[in-house]
Amino acid sequence: MRSTPPFIRRLSDGAGAAGAAYRAGLAAALAQTPVLLGRAVFYGVCLMVLITFWDKVAAHRLPGTLAARLPAGGLGTYVGVTEWVTLSVPAVHFKLEDDIRAGALEPHLLRPKSYLAQTLAGQAGFMTARLVMLGAAGLLLLALFARTWPSVPTMGAVFTLGVTGAAIGLLLLTLVGLTAFWLRRVLPPMLIVQKLAFLLGGLFAPIAFYPGWLYRLAWFSPFGAHLAFAGAAIIGPPSWTGFATMLALQSFWLAALTALAVLVWRAGLRKTLREGV
Amino acid sequence: MAPALDDLRALVTAYAAQALAAIRQSFADRTNFALQVGAMAVNNGFWLVLWFLFFAGFKEVGGWRLPDVARLLGIVYVLFGASGVFFGGYRDLAGSILTGAIDALLTQPKPILLRLLARDSIPSAWGDIATGLVILAFSAGLDPAAAGLSLAAILIGTAAWLATTTIFASLAFWAAGARSLSRDLADFTLLVSTYPASIYSGWTKFVAFTVLPAGFVAMAPVELVRAPSWQAAAIAVGGAGAYAAVALGVWTLGLARYRRGAAVAG
Amino acid sequence: MNPAVRLKELRKTYRFAKARRGLLGSLAGLLHPQFTHLEAVGGVSFEIAAGERVAIIGPNGAGKSTTLKMLCGVLEPSGGEASVLGFTPWKERRRLAYEIGVVFGQRSQLWTELPVRDSFALLRRVYDQPEDAFARRQGDLVERFGVGALLDQPVNRLSLGQRMRCEIVAALLHAPKLLFLDEPTIGLDVTAKAAIRDFIREQSQAEGQTVLLTSHDTRDIELVCERVIVINAGRIVLDEPTEQLRRYIARKLVTLQSAAPQLALDLPGVTRRPSEPHTTILEIDTRATRVDAVIARALALGGIEDVTVEDPPMEEVVHEIYAALHP
Structure with missing residues (x-):
């Protein structure tokens, strides 16, 4: 133990604390089973409306429209995936707003571990519970709506891209929450980010249906990495290179958004330490 | 006849006084008010953009085209906004029941439900009214007949919407956990309401006309504007009336239960 | 021996942008902000000194919590020096954090949905405590x-007094040298307050911890701090x-409602306050009369x-002390 370099020890201590926060977040989510079930019901209602909608579109394939490009089974499984990711991301922005605005930051600042890291780890635990719960509900709902389940390799790709996409969503909402250092309410930036995620992430329809320029914008934006990749994987199982490209792009956004969150957090913390809450 | 008329006048006056106070209260923080109204307008505009993109690619869904959806959204936004501005208490009616806010009102002579609905006014609802009116002006034009029908649809839809949310909130008389449930049910109904009526059939249509009665909040009133007929009018008015009757019945039953409970507890 | 806490001429001045009236005013405020300073x-x-138990009191807005924040390192001072357990708090916040334990009476540090034990386990990782030593200390x-009987219960099922005892244990788990308590008995009933004190x-x-306490309850100060x-x-x-300070703190107010409009009660150390008929308010110096x-x-x-x-009320006590000092 004595011979471990201090840097390595600090890193492993930090990981240990984050791991403990992750487990606590997961346990807290599981302790509120009715809330999780309520989330699953909400997921079910969203799917009911959207699947009904896309089935209607697919039922009358109007010539000369995009309907010709609809996948054989319609977009039921597609919205199943994008809604799964969207509804799994916890409302970390409201937690950050509460802590930052109500002065609840102080008890955390009096601890030796980073508040941001501990909070993100706890919320990731929370998100894990939702991903599992809604994932199971999704498979059940697809069976209910008489959809065939995707093949195992496709499910693997969707799972990987979906979980990474959810992590990107968590970071996007974290950035929204950190604006609370400067704004009184985070709701306005949240609405903007949410709507951008719906549009550029392709929550309701694949971004491949968009006009070329909008498609490219969506593909290279963090919102595409958040939702559209997992959705794309379920309509047309990706090639290995396609899968690797999407995962690489997701990794880039994961790193970039993490770095940005750390920078914004540090700026906000400096402001708080100087000016008080 | 005259005493009944006096009662009605007293009722309306009491409601108007309370609603006016709530609206003025919602204006108090002007920055917050402007921000909420603006955010809601942007939010609604975004949905319109999404629909625009959809129809650019797909032309129609079950016979509905962009103008039909625009009319639907216009009517739903206005009726939703009007409910929020003039009857904003509906949003947390279950909370009012659960936190004992009705105790004080029980000691006063005026009907409780109307007072509770009027005691809050939601600032962002003005954003709904504004976007809804702009959409209606563009999609229906300024044709007086269309405007009259739209107004009728909005009034009928508002009644159905308030009746529906009152039924959901009344669950709180029976179950303590109904606060978030009633809000969720209202949100689900709204979600179903904002899609073209033509997509629902079979069991989804059954859901939309029963548990989550978007059918009477949006579909039937909008159909009255889309294809006016005596039959369409009868369905819209009858549906809203039936739900209003059920709402009043459930509310009265719940209140009676509450009073018994309060009497035992006291 | 070095003192546990040493403050020297510590100052904090806040700067606010002046709000101007009207739309044009607020635009001008964005371009050319004018500032007011508040000391x-x-x-x-x-x-x-190490091991001392000290109460820091004062009316709301007196600068008490600003001082304490600077002392813990969550606020940078505008001037002056401070050393807490050998650290400069605002420069070495993380390192100082290992050495201090904090209880906020109005804010739970425990996960409300989880058993108390789980929050303790999380704190072990937060403070990097070795497992066996931690288990012994816990x-x-x-x-x-x-x-002991509360460890497996979710925090949201505990009474306020039970929760507060767990909060204090949580703050002590990493063997801090300095314990900082902010309103530790707020909202508790009389029995729970006495137990906590x-x-x-x-x-x-027992452990020689230095204690810093703020409270609006004079009994907290009287019974805990030296x-x-x-x-x-x-x-x-x-x-x-x-x-x-006992003559300011060791006091009680007794209010009596009586059938008679006046009560004749004369005892040493008891003074009568002005009141309505049938009500008698007595201020008792508990050093003289029980x-x-x-x-x-x-x-x-x-x-x-x-x-x-x-x-x-604490405001009144502070006011009297102040008045006695500046006659």
């Missing part, structure tokens, strides 16, 4: 604070052993309908 703390100096504290005092005596620092308008107005003696005498008079016993 929250204007040169505070004191030392606290066992000791759990026994001393009598929370005993626990804190005994804990500090020394009181009073801050008002950003400055220290008094720094005395608690013993010296509360039960006053009540017994009142009951002996007959016709007493109601009795309330209260502590004088």
Whole structure:
């Protein structure tokens, strides 16, 4: 133990604390089973409306429209995936707003571990519970709506891209929450980010249906990495290179958004330490 | 006849006084008010953009085209906004029941439900009214007949919407956990309401006309504007009336239960 | 031996952008902001020895919490020096954090949905405590604070008094040298308050922890702390052993409702405050006369309908101390 370099020890201590926060977040989510079930019901209602909608579109394939490009089974499984990711991301922005605005930051600042890291780890635990719960509900709902389940390799790709996409969503909402250092309410930036995620992430329809320029914008934006990749994987199982490209792009956004969150957090913390809450 | 008329006048006056106070209260923080109204307008505009993109690619869904959806959204936004501005208490009616806010009102002579609905006014609802009116002006034009029908649809839809949310909130008389449930049910109904009526059939249509009665909040009133007929009018008015009757019945039953409970507890 | 806390001429000045009227005014404010300065703390100096239990009190907005924030490292001062357990708090916040334990009476540090034990396990990782030593320490504290039966219950099912005992154990788990308590008895009933005070005092005596406490309850100060620092308008107005302040703190207000419009009650150390007929408000110096003696005498008079016993509000106590110092 004595011979471990201090840097390595600090890193492993930090990981240990984050791991403990992750487990606590997961346990807290599981302790509120009715809330999780309520989330699953909400997921079910969203799917009911959207699947009904896309089935209607697919039922009358109007010539000369995009309907010709609809996948054989319609977009039921597609919205199943994008809604799964969207509804799994916890409302970390409201937690950050509460802590930052109500002065609840102080008890955390009096601890030796980073508040941001501990909070993100706890919320990731929370998100894990939702991903599992809604994932199971999704498979059940697809069976209910008489959809065939995707093949195992496709499910693997969707799972990987979906979980990474959810992590990107968590970071996007974290950035929204950190604006609370400067704004009184985070709701306005949240609405903007949410709507951008719906549009550029392709929550309701694949971004491949968009006009070329909008498609490219969506593909290279963090919102595409958040939702559209997992959705794309379920309509047309990706090639290995396609899968690797999407995962690489997701990794880039994961790193970039993490770095940005750390920078914004540090700026906000400096402001708080100087000016008080 | 005259005493009944006096009662009605007293009722309306009491409601108007309370609603006016709530609206003025919602204006108090002007920055917050402007921000909420603006955010809601942007939010609604975004949905319109999404629909625009959809129809650019797909032309129609079950016979509905962009103008039909625009009319639907216009009517739903206005009726939703009007409910929020003039009857904003509906949003947390279950909370009012659960936190004992009705105790004080029980000691006063005026009907409780109307007072509770009027005691809050939601600032962002003005954003709904504004976007809804702009959409209606563009999609229906300024044709007086269309405007009259739209107004009728909005009034009928508002009644159905308030009746529906009152039924959901009344669950709180029976179950303590109904606060978030009633809000969720209202949100689900709204979600179903904002899609073209033509997509629902079979069991989804059954859901939309029963548990989550978007059918009477949006579909039937909008159909009255889309294809006016005596039959369409009868369905819209009858549906809203039936739900209003059920709402009043459930509310009265719940209140009676509450009073018994309060009497035992006291 | 070095003092645990040493502040020298610590100052904090806040700067606010002046709000201007109207739309044009607020636009101008964005372009050319004008600032007002508010001195929250204007040169505070004191030392606290290791193992001392000190109350820091003062009316709301007096600069008390600003001082404490600077002392913990969550606020940077505008000037002056501070050393807490050998660290400069705002420069070495993380390292200082390992050495201090914090209890906020109005804010739970435990996960509300989880069993108490789970929050403790999380804190072990947050403070990098070795497992076996931690388990021993947790066992000791759990026994001393009598929370063994609570460990497996979710925090949201505990009573406020039970929760507060767990909060204090949580703050002590990493063996801090300095314990910082902000309103530790707020909202508790009389019995729970008494228990918490005993626990804190005994804990500090057993392990030699330095305790810094703020409270609006004079009994917290009287029963836990040996020394009181009073801050008002950003400055220290008094720094005395608690013993010296007993004449301000050791007081009770007894309110009697009686059938008779007036009560004749004359006892040493009891003064009468102005009141309505049928109500008698007595201020008792408990060093001279005990509360039960006053009540017994009142009951002996007959016709007493109601009795309330209260502590004088902290604002009033501070005001009196201040007035006594600046006649």
